[in-house]
Amino acid sequence: MPQQFDVIVIGVGAMGSSVCYHLAQRGVRVLGLDRFEIPNEMGSSGGYSRMFRLAYYEHGNYVILLQRAFELWQQLELMADQKLFHVTGGLYMGRSDSELVGGSCQAAAEHGIEHVILSHNQLADRFGQFHLPDDFVGFYEHKAGFLLSQPVIATQAELARCNGAALHGCEPVIEWQSDRDRVSVRTEQRTYHADELILCGGAWTSKLLASLNIQLRVTRQVMGWVEPSSTHGPFSMSRWQLGQFPVWAIELGIEAGYSGLHYGFPMTAGHPGLKIAHHFPAQLVDPDQVDRQLLPGDERTFRSVLRDYLPDADGPLRAMSTCLYTNSPDSHFIVDRIANVAHDHDRVTIACGFSGHGFKFASVMGQALADLAMNHRTDLPVGFLGLSRFKGN
Numbered sequence: 001m002p003q004q005f006d007v008i009v010i011g012v013g014a015m016g017s018s019v020c021y022h023l024a025q026r027g028v029r030v031l032g033l034d035r036f037e038i039p040n041e042m043g044s045s046g047g048y049s050r051m052f053r054l055a056y057y058e059h060g061n062y063v064i065l066l067q068r069a070f071e072l073w074q075q076l077e078l079m080a081d082q083k084l085f086h087v088t089g090g091l092y093m094g095r096s097d098s099e100l101v102g103g104s105c106q107a108a109a110e111h112g113i114e115h116v117i118l119s120h121n122q123l124a125d126r127f128g129q130f131h132l133p134d135d136f137v138g139f140y141e142h143k144a145g146f147l148l149s150q151p152v153i154a155t156q157a158e159l160a161r162c163n164g165a166a167l168h169g170c171e172p173v174i175e176w177q178s179d180r181d182r183v184s185v186r187t188e189q190r191t192y193h194a195d196e197l198i199l200c201g202g203a204w205t206s207k208l209l210a211s212l213n214i215q216l217r218v219t220r221q222v223m224g225w226v227e228p229s230s231t232h233g234p235f236s237m238s239r240w241q242l243g244q245f246p247v248w249a250i251e252l253g254i255e256a257g258y259s260g261l262h263y264g265f266p267m268t269a270g271h272p273g274l275k276i277a278h279h280f281p282a283q284l285v286d287p288d289q290v291d292r293q294l295l296p297g298d299e300r301t302f303r304s305v306l307r308d309y310l311p312d313a314d315g316p317l318r319a320m321s322t323c324l325y326t327n328s329p330d331s332h333f334i335v336d337r338i339a340n341v342a343h344d345h346d347r348v349t350i351a352c353g354f355s356g357h358g359f360k361f362a363s364v365m366g367q368a369l370a371d372l373a374m375n376h377r378t379d380l381p382v383g384f385l386g387l388s389r390f391k392g393n
């Protein structure tokens, strides 16, 4: 087994598997190392599904990245001849001046994203599953949906291998070094060398790069799957199924006693039920000491939303799972060559701080990271995600 590579990628999760695939496709000799199996549910990518939406109000450049990501997800499906990305439409609900609805409208207008605005009555006619306050409206976008997270990672890893990448699961990286001539990566098994290193360690990034000096807050998040009630006749269950029900998000607002967003997915074959979760940084944790069991209070993060706003879905709990957010200080991703801010690591690129909304970008991040490692630049608009924004903090 060779120990010299062009690029070593630490962490073969959502981002790492994507960049391994992009590099291998370009004929680059790449080694990907993960401390757990590939894929695994220990980091940020477990729990069956991840939402994809286009009308991103968080920054205009995210929309440009997502338009490319959408193409790449479709290409990945074609390459793999496997269903990985369900385009279901996306329904976002709240007051018209809420960040979610108002922001989505603005992003859609600026970027020409196909959508419709639904009045309260139209919303009730079309999506009667939701029981909403009178002043709530809907924004529906057509090209939203969800990705099957673990199959996506498995597929990216498989295609990377088919293109010549060496991917090692269950091989934790203990330390790495970079100097003017090369990078060296030591695992429990051996030491490898390469010209370039890409750090995609997710929740463990601060442990891999203590000198980064940027506060990444890892939080323990939960997701739940419930069984809707079937009291509305024999066809009532189909109202929640893939094909009938979109991905959705709702901003209830502080005045109703809620922070952040609640969001959910249609019922899908092979998944334990109707999925719902709360998008808001929860309890701070050490990724090596997370309590992955169900804790008192976990179910409360979404139960009252079901009871009050989706009452027909307020059925028995079928499953819960924990997962980790890695929150950057401003909730924007961190994607850059470290040399842009510190000359001691000339050969190192970093991708972290995906802050609970990164999965949908993994396909395009693979392309951007491959560009940054090989060409030290990319045409994709990732400059706003650079390290220099933290300089002086």
Ligand SMILES: Cc1cc2nc3c(=O)[nH]c(=O)nc-3n(C[C@H](O)[C@H](O)[C@H](O)COP(=O)(O)OP(=O)(O)OC[C@H]3O[C@@H](n4cnc5c(N)ncnc54)[C@H](O)[C@@H]3O)c2cc1C
Binding pocket: 010, 011, 012, 013, 014, 015, 016, 033, 034, 035, 036, 040, 042, 043, 044, 045, 047, 049, 050, 051, 052, 171, 172, 173, 174, 200, 201, 202, 203, 204, 205, 208, 221, 222, 223, 277, 323, 324, 325, 351, 352, 354, 355, 356, 357, 358, 359, 360, 361
């Ligand atoms: C509950 C929840 C819901 C979410 N919902 C959405 C959503 O709907 N839409 C969306 O777009 N995003 C969503 N996200 C965010 C998204 O899932 C993450 O942004 C994305 O998974 C981050 O990918 P990653 O590659 O950085 O991390 P991961 O996929 O966790 O990969 C990191 C990898 O690094 C490995 N690693 C770490 N340290 C080492 C080491 N020392 N040696 C070797 N390997 C190492 C780990 O084992 C892991 O496999 C959600 C996240 C959570 C937790």
